[in-house]
Amino acid sequence: MFDETLALTNRALKKWVRNPFTIIPGLATSAFYLALFGNSFNPTNLVPASAGAAAKSAILSTTFGGAATYITYLTAGVICLIIVFNMSFGGIDIVLDRQLGYFNTLLTSPIPRASIYFSGVFQNLAKAMLLAVLTFVIALIIPDGLKLTSSFGILELLGAFAAFTLLGLGLSCIFTSLALLARSIDSLIAVVNFINLPLIFMSSSLFPSSSFPSWLQSVSNVNPISKADEAARILIVSGNPAANGMMGTFVGDMLYLVGFVVVMALLGYWAAARAMKPE
Amino acid sequence: MPKTKIIEAENLTKVYKGKVKAVDNISFSVEEGEIFGFLGPNGAGKTTTIKMLNTIASITSGKATVAGQDVTKHPAKVRDVIGVVPQELTADDELNGMENILLSARLHHVRGDEAKKRASELLKLVDLDGAAGRRVKTYSGGMRRRLQLAIGLIHTPKILFLDEPTLGLDIQTRTKMWEYMSGLNKDEGLTIFITTHYLEEADGLCNRVAIIDHGVIKVSGSPSQLKERVGGDVLTIELTTGPDITDFLRSIPDVHDVVKTDQSYRIKLPKTEKALPAIVDGVTKKGLEIKEIAFTKPTLDEVFLEVTGKSMRDEDAGESESWVQNIMTERMK
Numbered sequence: 001m002f003d004e005t006l007a008l009t010n011r012a013l014k015k016w017v018r019n020p021f022t023i024i025p026g027l028a029t030s031a032f033y034l035a036l037f038g039n040s041f042n043p044t045n046l047v048p049a050s051a052g053a054a055a056k057s058a059i060l061s062t063t064f065g066g067a068a069t070y071i072t073y074l075t076a077g078v079i080c081l082i083i084v085f086n087m088s089f090g091g092i093d094i095v096l097d098r099q100l101g102y103f104n105t106l107l108t109s110p111i112p113r114a115s116i117y118f119s120g121v122f123q124n125l126a127k128a129m130l131l132a133v134l135t136f137v138i139a140l141i142i143p144d145g146l147k148l149t150s151s152f153g154i155l156e157l158l159g160a161f162a163a164f165t166l167l168g169l170g171l172s173c174i175f176t177s178l179a180l181l182a183r184s185i186d187s188l189i190a191v192v193n194f195i196n197l198p199l200i201f202m203s204s205s206l207f208p209s210s211s212f213p214s215w216l217q218s219v220s221n222v223n224p225i226s227k228a229d230e231a232a233r234i235l236i237v238s239g240n241p242a243a244n245g246m247m248g249t250f251v252g253d254m255l256y257l258v259g260f261v262v263v264m265a266l267l268g269y270w271a272a273a274r275a276m277k278p279e
Numbered sequence: 280m281p282k283t284k285i286i287e288a289e290n291l292t293k294v295y296k297g298k299v300k301a302v303d304n305i306s307f308s309v310e311e312g313e314i315f316g317f318l319g320p321n322g323a324g325k326t327t328t329i330k331m332l333n334t335i336a337s338i339t340s341g342k343a344t345v346a347g348q349d350v351t352k353h354p355a356k357v358r359d360v361i362g363v364v365p366q367e368l369t370a371d372d373e374l375n376g377m378e379n380i381l382l383s384a385r386l387h388h389v390r391g392d393e394a395k396k397r398a399s400e401l402l403k404l405v406d407l408d409g410a411a412g413r414r415v416k417t418y419s420g421g422m423r424r425r426l427q428l429a430i431g432l433i434h435t436p437k438i439l440f441l442d443e444p445t446l447g448l449d450i451q452t453r454t455k456m457w458e459y460m461s462g463l464n465k466d467e468g469l470t471i472f473i474t475t476h477y478l479e480e481a482d483g484l485c486n487r488v489a490i491i492d493h494g495v496i497k498v499s500g501s502p503s504q505l506k507e508r509v510g511g512d513v514l515t516i517e518l519t520t521g522p523d524i525t526d527f528l529r530s531i532p533d534v535h536d537v538v539k540t541d542q543s544y545r546i547k548l549p550k551t552e553k554a555l556p557a558i559v560d561g562v563t564k565k566g567l568e569i570k571e572i573a574f575t576k577p578t579l580d581e582v583f584l585e586v587t588g589k590s591m592r593d594e595d596a597g598e599s600e601s602w603v604q605n606i607m608t609e610r611m612k
Contacts, residue, residue, distance in 0.1 A: 108361065
């Protein structure tokens with residue numbers, strides 16, 4: 001099964017890389033969120049200039065976990081958003097494969113059905129993670145962008161991306177099975193928008209959930225996006241979690257994400273197997 | 280020695296969503312080494328039948344075996360021995376011809392040098408060796424169809440299923456495709472199951488043909504057997520107006536049968552030349568005016584008309600206008 005999954009994932013990624021018009025909009029979205037949203041919705045802009053720089057950093061310190069800039073706070077959230085968007089709409093290629101007949105050629109091949117499903121999961125994950133890395137780079141290079149602390153090292157970088165990868169994997173499992181179940185792009189987009197917009201707005205991606213009403217806070221606290229966001233943000237904003245007394249929260253978030261992946265993989269595969277039954 | 284039946288279908292029925300009966304209780308068999316064709320108009324049930332035999336559509340009732348394996352009980356074993364060339368143009372635009380065929384090799388567990396050797400041979404066979412390194416998006420419709428034929432053969436299947444393999448091709452490319460297919464059949468003994476709505480394709484390529492309409496096999500046999508059923512020539516006379524002269528025409532010696540549609544009379548007779556003067560003379564004497572007169576040697580269209588009451592040529596219109604169709608049209612260019 002491994003070889004077939006790899007072959008199909010490779011096929012999808014080759015198609016993606018050879019068609020730059022599918023990558024550029026993804027990168028533009030990252031840049032827009034960081035450079036435009038990050039500046040226009042920067043809450044420190046609400047502090048009058050007369051209050052001074054100290055008042056601005058007080059807001060960042062009390063509400064945004066001590067981030068050096070709002071974009072520093074925002075980076076983990078934007079990367080989560082990019083992952084959600086890519087997972088949501090990555091399924092379009094799968095629907096296209098079905099509508100254009102390629103899917104049937106796979107079903108008539110002597111390959112395990114699971115390889116069709118998992119290649120969908122991994123191709124979307126690979127695309128999203130590449131964009132996640134590029135988003136991180138964009139955040140670092142834009143003016144007044146991401147400012148890392150001195151205790152942010154390679155382990156923190158790997159830890160943050162492990163959180164993003166777990167989120168991506170869990171979402172990819174469920175969105176791939178939705179794409180396999182969908183019979184048209186319209187129906188997939190309708191379902192995906194119904195899921196992803198509330199999922200994003202009920203998370204701490206763009207703003208701390210501590211400022212939410214309590215009902216929204218309780219939803220946000222179990223939202224896997226908030227968990228990935230929090231785990232990655234602990235590392236990106238504050239560096240080494242052990243030094244900041246945040247290790248417990250970080251480990252808890254990561255375990256939650258592992259559980260999320262396991263549940264989504266089982267649920268996703270169950271749905272995908274139904275979608276691949278003879279018509 | 281009787282030939283082995285490599286495909287057997289018994290009382291095969293497919294009902295979609297509990298209401299649309301796409302295939303209605305059909306039975307047929309295909310012998311090893313023959314080219315067997317399903318001839319019928321769009322929506323006749325050809326693709327549904329092929330999908331059931333290819334294990335991707337469930338069977339509502341009945342039974343089918345392919346290479347001795349029950350398609351419902353052992354679908355994986357069936358998939359090991361079949362090659363499928365779908366109606367849609369499914370090769371990946373962004374991959375080149377060689378990459379497309381090697382991907383299929385990998386999915387059919389043909390590996391390494393063996394895969395490369397077989398891929399090169401097949402691309403040569405379908406005259407695409409010069410275009411193997413080009414991305415498929417630069418291919419014409421005919422090149423795509425030839426590539427798909429090669430892809431379907433990469434694992435040396437026992438049976439090749441082709442669903443409308445020459446759909447939309449010009450006559451030269453279509454003829455070339457027929458040459459490839461009959462060459463594979465003759466040289467390698469490959470069993471071919473083909474669906475088509477092209478009469479010439481069924482007539483020229485197939486050893487045996489089943490005519491299917493509205494999910495039902497109307498008749499089957501070799502093209503020459505089927506044409507013999509029509510019983511000689513068919514003369515069609517269209518009158519401008521006038522009374523029904525069916526009985527008069529039937530009374531003329533040598534006339535076998537007469538079917539009237541509006542002001543047209545379809546007359547079956549062993550030899551047109553013999554009976555034509557008597558017919559024309561009789562019609563003129565009755566003071567009737569002949570608007571048009573034509574005669575044809577029996578074709579499979581005549582057979583289709585005979586068994587379904589309508590012409591295949593009238594059944595072709597009505598392609599979908601969906602965006603999927605637009606993409607397919609674009610790929611055909």
